[in-house]
Amino acid sequence: MKQSVSKKKNIVHFLLIFLICIITFVYLIPLFFIVHTSFKPWVHIRDYPPKILFKPTITSYIRIFTSRTPLPPGRAFSEEEVFNMKWYERLIYKDTNEEIVRKGDFPRRYLNSIIVVIGSTLTTIIIGTLAAYGFSRGKLKGKDDWLFFILTTRMLPPVVVVIPVFLMFRALNLTDTHIGLILLYTAFNVSFAVWVMKGFIDEIPIEYEEAAMVDGYTRFQVFRKIVVPQATTGIAATSVFCFIYAWNEYAFAFILSRKYAQTVPAWLPYQMGVLGYDWGAAAGGTFLFLLPAMIFTIILRKHLVRGITFGAIRK
């Protein structure tokens, strides 16, 4: 009797795991097809029914890194010319019958994303940690009201904030500059950083600091030599969150950058080539763009809940 109950339990357990695996598989299909499309040869991208199995090629990745022009009809390279081409030129020629003209815009946009994200994350962490320390240890009047005010700035819809910011940036000549985007992302991330960092700093026992103060440390020395080393985990986790937010941000980048400082999310959706929207190249770009955020998420897994609840839930 007892044995049959546990057997039944085992079967249910097994079925549940099976169900979870199926759900995960179905759930990840859209993600899988980004990678899948990026390795598809040009001619197969618009096939119906869609081809699942094909010989993978990296021409999509070459296309996202280059700017090309189609060969005029009737013009074809001689065998010798094809032989003398660089390997990537040959691949492109064979795949889409195009000639590579110059380096594409993607590397530049990627670099812009990196500059803006690193700049804003660094400033956010510095001023955010300072403020979090102030809020955590200081006995200030109306602390909760200030914290609420700081949180609301994060909740505001970007499309609403962007109207006056657009006017302000235009007056200050900050439109389409890295500095402008860095300032804006810092302002949006700092509220988040203050909330999460405050949680981390609250957990550090205050006794060490008091002891150090008795020993004659100044507040700032205490902050630098005692609090910061103990808050490294929190600082790392918060930086990754700021990184992901700025890396993915679209509305501000789209409205406030046109060319010079444009980031990848603002640029990638509008890449109409001569041959129509190049889905293969876009998929390649998407994959390269998503990769850093995914890697960081996996590293960050333990602190994810804490981050998305603004430090309220500590696990």
Place this chain on the structure above:
Amino acid sequence: MSSRLKENQGSDMEAHYHSMSDKTLMRLFILPTLVLLISINVFPLFWSLFLSFTKYTAKMTNIWGKNPEMIGIANYARVLTDPEMWVKFITTAKYVIMSVAGEMILGFGFALLLQTKFKGRGFITTLLILPMTMSPVIVGLRWRLFYEPNWGMFNFLLGLGRIDWISDPSRNLYSIVIADVWMWTPFVMLLSLAGLSAVPKYLYEAAEIDRASWWFKFTRITLPMVYPILMLALIFRTIEAFKIFDLPMGITGRGAMAPPLLSMHLYNVSFVTWNTSFGSSIGYIMLIMVLAITLIFVKYLNKAKQ
């Protein structure tokens, strides 16, 4: 003797100086953040509050060229009486309700399933979380490819034939809802998992002794215990869904194919037809709504903390 007195005096003064400076120093720690928030967030918002009571367009190279002209509350009156605007409000509400409901049900369901203990559970959870950390506009773009009526995977995998999910106005709202649910279900799942793992084990053990049914345990123990966290997830997702802009920009773009969502409309009014002052007034109405929901959010944030 006199030198010792001096020393004492000195340290007294130093202590005095210390206690004076500490509070000021704490204010100094906070200052950079406040300065940044006030100059980048608050000041511009006051500017647009002013603009929302005027007639003004930003469409010119020199913004100081034409001055805003005061017209009182005419913009707000127009927002609230224009039937076109009400279509936008209702569509946005529909969007919020459908997507948040889908996310809550699926997310909590996934979390319950993931209570099963097995090897590789952490790995599966991580895989499921991935969509959430991707750029919404890029996710939208991928779903647009996925939805492509002639050769897209979505119709093919579901065996739907050539259904147009993007440019058909009766359907494109749902296509965005589906993508939104796909992207943000992990968010609810993650929060629910945190809530579920915080339920004390002895409650279940006690119920087990009383031979309580699964349903009883679920409604009397699980639900009440995770309720604050579920509310937190619900409110947060409501705010985010209300603001939705990136995802539809990726899927339908802002043009004729776009469903009438508030943010998209606000963008079109402010940056396509350049009716800056009218845009500001729509923005302010959205802002007040978001602030109201944020107040409730903070209430549950403090509750979840305990």
